[in-house]
Amino acid sequence: MSEYDNYIDITAAVCPITFVKVKVALERTDDGKILYIKLNDGEPIQNIPRSLKDEGHKVVKIENNGDGTYGLYVVKNGL
Amino acid sequence: MIDFSDEMLERYSRHILLKEVGVSGQEKILSARVLIIGAGGLGAPAAMYLAAAGVGTIGIADADVVDLSNLQRQIIHSTADVGKAKVLSAQETVNAMNPDVKVVAHRLFVDSSNIAEIISGYDFIVDGTDNFPVKYLINDACVLHKKPFSHAGIIQFKGQTLTYVPGAPCFRCVFPNMPPEGAVPTCRQAGVLGVMGGIIGTIQAAEALKYILGVGELLAGKLLVFDALTMNFRKINVNKAKTCPTCSEGAGIKLIDYAAPVCDLKKH
Ligand SMILES: [Zn+2]
Numbered sequence: 001m002s003e004y005d006n007y008i009d010i011t012a013a014v015c016p017i018t019f020v021k022v023k024v025a026l027e028r029t030d031d032g033k034i035l036y037i038k039l040n041d042g043e044p045i046q047n048i049p050r051s052l053k054d055e056g057h058k059v060v061k062i063e064n065n066g067d068g069t070y071g072l073y074v075v076k077n078g079l
Numbered sequence: 080m081i082d083f084s085d086e087m088l089e090r091y092s093r094h095i096l097l098k099e100v101g102v103s104g105q106e107k108i109l110s111a112r113v114l115i116i117g118a119g120g121l122g123a124p125a126a127m128y129l130a131a132a133g134v135g136t137i138g139i140a141d142a143d144v145v146d147l148s149n150l151q152r153q154i155i156h157s158t159a160d161v162g163k164a165k166v167l168s169a170q171e172t173v174n175a176m177n178p179d180v181k182v183v184a185h186r187l188f189v190d191s192s193n194i195a196e197i198i199s200g201y202d203f204i205v206d207g208t209d210n211f212p213v214k215y216l217i218n219d220a221c222v223l224h225k226k227p228f229s230h231a232g233i234i235q236f237k238g239q240t241l242t243y244v245p246g247a248p249c250f251r252c253v254f255p256n257m258p259p260e261g262a263v264p265t266c267r268q269a270g271v272l273g274v275m276g277g278i279i280g281t282i283q284a285a286e287a288l289k290y291i292l293g294v295g296e297l298l299a300g301k302l303l304v305f306d307a308l309t310m311n312f313r314k315i316n317v318n319k320a321k322t323c324p325t326c327s328e329g330a331g332i333k334l335i336d337y338a339a340p341v342c343d344l345k346k347h
Contacts, residue, residue, distance in 0.1 A: 020092045024083060027102040055098055 004036035004073060005029060010048075011040050011069055018044050019051050026057065029076045034060070037072040045070050053079065081106050087179070091133055099294040105133065109179065111291045114138035114201035116189055116217060118165040120276030121231050121283060122207025123155035128284040130173040130180045134291075137173060138201055140185035141165040152273035189213055191334040194220040203287045204228035207280060211257045212337035218243070218250040220334055222326045227290055229283040229298075234264070236272050236307040238279035240298060241317070242286045247299035252320040257337055272307060279305065 008025035010018045022037055029035045039048055049059045049072065058078030063071040083091075083102070094100045094108070111134050115122045118141040129137055145153075145160045145168050153165075160168035166184035173182050185197055189208075194216060198204055204226055206217045214230065221228040221243060230250045231240040243249050282303065289295045302315045325332050 016092055016096055017089060020088050020095045023095055024088065024102050027080065 003034065005033040006035045007038075008035065009038040010044065011038055015043055015047070019048060022048060022052070023055075026074075026076055031077045033076055035074045035076060037074060038065075039070055039072065041068050041070065048072065081109060090177075090179075094132070100292060104292045104294075107291050107293075108133050108288065109135045111203070112136040112138070112201045113203045113205060113287050113291075114140065114198060115205045115207050116140045116213070117207035117209065118143075118153070118155060118169040119149065119207055119209055120152040120233060120271065120273075121209075121280035122205065123153040123169070124277045124280040125205050125207055125284040125287070126169055126173060127155055127176065128281055129287060130176045132284075132288055133177060133179050134287075135179070136181045136183060136201075138183040138185060138197070139166050139169050140187065140189050140197060141169075142186060142188040152271065152276045154277070189216070191216060191220075191336045194334065195224060198224060198226050201226070203290050205280075205283050205287060206230050207283070210339060212339045215251065215257055215337050216334065219325050219332050222249050223332055223334065229286045231279045231283050233271050233275040233279050234269055236275065238275050238305045238307075239302060240279050240282050240286075241302045242290070242298040244290070244297060244299050248317050248319045249323060249326045251325040252323045253302060253317045255320065255322070255324050275307060278307070 006025060006029040008021060010021050013021055025035055039045060052059055052074055056077050056079045058075040059072055060075055061073040065071060091105045094105050095102055113129055113134050115126050118139050126137060126139060143165050145156045145163050145165055147161050149156060150158060155172045156168045164186055166186045170182040170184050173180055187193065189197065198220060204221055206214055206228055208214055217228060225245040227244040229240060229242050241250060286297055289297060300317055302317050304313045304315060321327055324330055
């Protein structure tokens, strides 16, 4: 699966702007649609999935890109 | 949807991160219009926090000029502002704090002839005045024109605040008539701890933001009373008064200018 409806790259941002950018991207994504988030290893991959869950979004897949970045597939309001 | 620049995302990041605010809540704040009547002890901190929050349009109504004796508590004004119109001094501070905010300066005494027109352009009104005649007028006008507003008063080490929204008890359900002359000193006479405006005015700003966002519980039907000497906050339930001179059925309120109780200091 590598299908998504919307895309955001937060690898250039630092906490907490990372999650702020994710929230803006989710605002532009319809309920039930998939947002792809490209994020860095370390603090972002540790915290962003948890924050998404707290706000009711479902992380359906995590891909390790092998270059220090990850890809998250998130269903908006999927929980 | 507002196109947030990276700079705006960073400025408002701590709001956007809140579940109760988020991107759409910050948009509501940026498009909100709040009027602050009185750029004094209460209005100064209220205006500053609302400006920092990004309230898109802040109206400030005050006819006075900055006096040296104001600076002990009216933190929107600086020593260099003494003699300057308070609305201009406040506008300069807000502009320096946040370029996203548009300030509308109403340099006038709010009275029964102009209040309806002034409040009509705003979503929420903050009563930051320090005298009873205008407080009663603000209550009457906001009830008559169905405008939510925050009442507050501070004196010595005490403060109180209540939020009115259409349908809720109004200020005059609790305090139907102006106190008789001499019964209550004004803060000009009695003195006030400078921070009281900061504490109570900031609560007023919080109420305005909650109203804009539609989150939480407002101080509607609740009178919050604070005593800084004992650090007691007390929330008193208040009810709509059947005999309220303003909001009861058939009260037929007309806006008038109430006579100010004569200041004892001036009399003697
Ligand atoms: Zn009433």
